[in-house]
Amino acid sequence: MTSLIMIFGATGDLAKRKLFPSLYRLFERGRLSEQFAVVGVARRPLSNDEFQQSVKDSVQSALGKDERIDEFASHFYYHSHDVTNSSSYQTLKTMANELDEHYHLGGNRIFYLAMAPEFFGTIALHLKSDGLTDVKGFKRLVIEKPFGHDLASAKELNEQIRTAFSEDEVYRIDHYLGKEMVRNIEVIRFANAIFEPLWNNRYISNIQITSSETLGVEERGRYYETSGALRDMLQNHMMQMVALLAMEPPIKLTTDEIRAEKVRVFRAVRNVEGEDVHNYFVRGQYGEGTIDGKQVPAYRDEPMVDKESNTETFVAGKVMIDNFRWAGVPFYIRTGKRMTTKSTKIVVQFKDIPMNLYYQTEKELNPNLLVIHIQPEEGITLHLNAKKAGGHLDAQEVKLSFANSGVNAMNTPEGYEKLLYDCMRGDATNFTHWDEVAYSWNFVDKISAVWEKSKENFPNYESGSMGPKAADELLEKDGFFWWPVTDLDVDNCQGK
Numbered sequence: 001m002t003s004l005i006m007i008f009g010a011t012g013d014l015a016k017r018k019l020f021p022s023l024y025r026l027f028e029r030g031r032l033s034e035q036f037a038v039v040g041v042a043r044r045p046l047s048n049d050e051f052q053q054s055v056k057d058s059v060q061s062a063l064g065k066d067e068r069i070d071e072f073a074s075h076f077y078y079h080s081h082d083v084t085n086s087s088s089y090q091t092l093k094t095m096a097n098e099l100d101e102h103y104h105l106g107g108n109r110i111f112y113l114a115m116a117p118e119f120f121g122t123i124a125l126h127l128k129s130d131g132l133t134d135v136k137g138f139k140r141l142v143i144e145k146p147f148g149h150d151l152a153s154a155k156e157l158n159e160q161i162r163t164a165f166s167e168d169e170v171y172r173i174d175h176y177l178g179k180e181m182v183r184n185i186e187v188i189r190f191a192n193a194i195f196e197p198l199w200n201n202r203y204i205s206n207i208q209i210t211s212s213e214t215l216g217v218e219e220r221g222r223y224y225e226t227s228g229a230l231r232d233m234l235q236n237h238m239m240q241m242v243a244l245l246a247m248e249p250p251i252k253l254t255t256d257e258i259r260a261e262k263v264r265v266f267r268a269v270r271n272v273e274g275e276d277v278h279n280y281f282v283r284g285q286y287g288e289g290t291i292d293g294k295q296v297p298a299y300r301d302e303p304m305v306d307k308e309s310n311t312e313t314f315v316a317g318k319v320m321i322d323n324f325r326w327a328g329v330p331f332y333i334r335t336g337k338r339m340t341t342k343s344t345k346i347v348v349q350f351k352d353i354p355m356n357l358y359y360q361t362e363k364e365l366n367p368n369l370l371v372i373h374i375q376p377e378e379g380i381t382l383h384l385n386a387k388k389a390g391g392h393l394d395a396q397e398v399k400l401s402f403a404n405s406g407v408n409a410m411n412t413p414e415g416y417e418k419l420l421y422d423c424m425r426g427d428a429t430n431f432t433h434w435d436e437v438a439y440s441w442n443f444v445d446k447i448s449a450v451w452e453k454s455k456e457n458f459p460n461y462e463s464g465s466m467g468p469k470a471a472d473e474l475l476e477k478d479g480f481f482w483w484p485v486t487d488l489d490v491d492n493c494q495g496k
């Protein structure tokens with residue numbers, strides 16, 4: 001795909017760890033045309049040679065490869081520029097026009113903002129006023145999360161970027177939508193006659209989505225203190241997974257149709273406000289504890305974190321979708337740092353059969369579960385009941401597993417690679433539309449408004465645990481429990 005890719009924040013962590021290696025993989029797979037150029041923008045002074053060397057180093061350290069790396073890196077150029085400095089955009093424009101001509105790029109431009117969000121508005125306004133968006137070809141803006149801090153700031157940011165780009169030119173990244181198994185949710189649902197007819201409140205009792213990390217806040221204390229798990233994870237990634245699980249089948253697999261169905265889900269999500277927040281949502285903050293045999297500090301003892309911080313590092317909640325398909329089915333979601341294991345999984349729990357004729361030796365029949373393993377392992381497991389060999393009327397649980405491993409997994413492109421490729425092709429399906437962002441902030445703002453008014457008794461969960469007790473009680477009062485994510489691992493399922 002011919003285009004000029006301008007990366008703002010080209011000396012930063014995201015560019016080095018994700019963007020350069022992803023671009024290289026696209027180049028290596030022949031998905032980048034010979035006609036492409038990348039302009040890196042950041043403040044520190046670097047020559048083109050130094051910048052190209054940093055690109056090569058990033059690719060080598062991420063992928064351990066260097067085939068055709070010199071050829072790849074020769075397409076990279078650097079411009080030292082403070083994005084708040086108005087005068088320097090003209091130089092950037094001249095550089096972009098020259099590269100456009102040199103590589104015959106047809107005026108196609110992708111502006112990737114890999115920088116702190118406070119700069120997004122300024123950059124977008126300058127790109128327009130200084131004529132960088134004045135092109136013959138397509139112009140697209142890729143922005144990273146967080147998209148605002150709440151609905152009001154997201155609206156303000158959106159208005160700023162919309163002065164220079166139309167909605168269909170804005171690609172808001174939610175990197176979960178680049179994950180293979182998140183993209184697979186639609187296929188599993190809409191390509192299987194055995195699931196779609198059961199995918200509703202008549203047959204499903206509840207759906208659980210867990211995204212747990214073992215890492216703490218690391219070096220991101222300053223940012224995290226203003227964000228917390230609700231804004232950092234739930235507003236975007238978790239709610240996107242809810243939408244994909246709950247949406248109606250689109251009439252066609254086009255961007256507009258899929259997004260419209262997702263927006264319909266967001267519109268049906270029950271808003272929770274005031275005192276009710278305590279009945280639907282639980283927050284937590286990690287104390288010290290042990291992970292992988294190592295003692296780790298409490299959140300409040302992490303660098304750049306307030307000693308009396310009220311920021312949540314864990315959130316669990318019950319999301320209700322008030323429409324015909326989902327009325328009465330809770331979607332339980334939880335996410336947190338410093339938990340027992342690093343894992344993202346979806347568990348779809350089907351309702352019990354009307355009458356149990358078969359008993360397992362020690363316990364009642366297990367409900368059928370469909371487990372979608374998002375990361376680190378990728379796959380699907382279906383939990384069924386079958387006759388116990390040699391037994392009489394005993395049933396036992398059997399698990400049918402598909403693990404996306406071996407050749408398939410090796411060839412699975414990394415999330416950012418897929419999203420960059422989608423953007424180059426002009427496919428915005430796996431990026432979030434403004435309406436999704438707005439509905440989701442509206443939902444989350446009502447929860448944070450209640451939480452900000454009162455201090456929680458933090459820390460309330462030990463590092464290395466699965467969160468505070470109240471998160472378990474949230475399900476217990478509905479007669480459910482969190483399926484233990486480690487027991488559900490694909491490896492634990494095979495051959496059983």
Ligand code: NAP
Nearest residue numbers: 009010011012013014042043044082083114115116117144
């Ligand atoms: P970072 O490592 O701090 O990099 C920031 C970049 O911005 C650097 O290249 C910095 O270079 C440049 N910069 C800062 N101020 C500038 C200015 N006034 N003018 C021009 N350039 C300036 O940040 P990051 O981790 O890459 O994150 C970038 C964005 O991606 C953030 O919005 C973050 O939330 C988001 N994000 C990151 C990750 C990740 O894995 N890192 C994941 C998801 C989302 P100079 O110092 O040379 O100017």
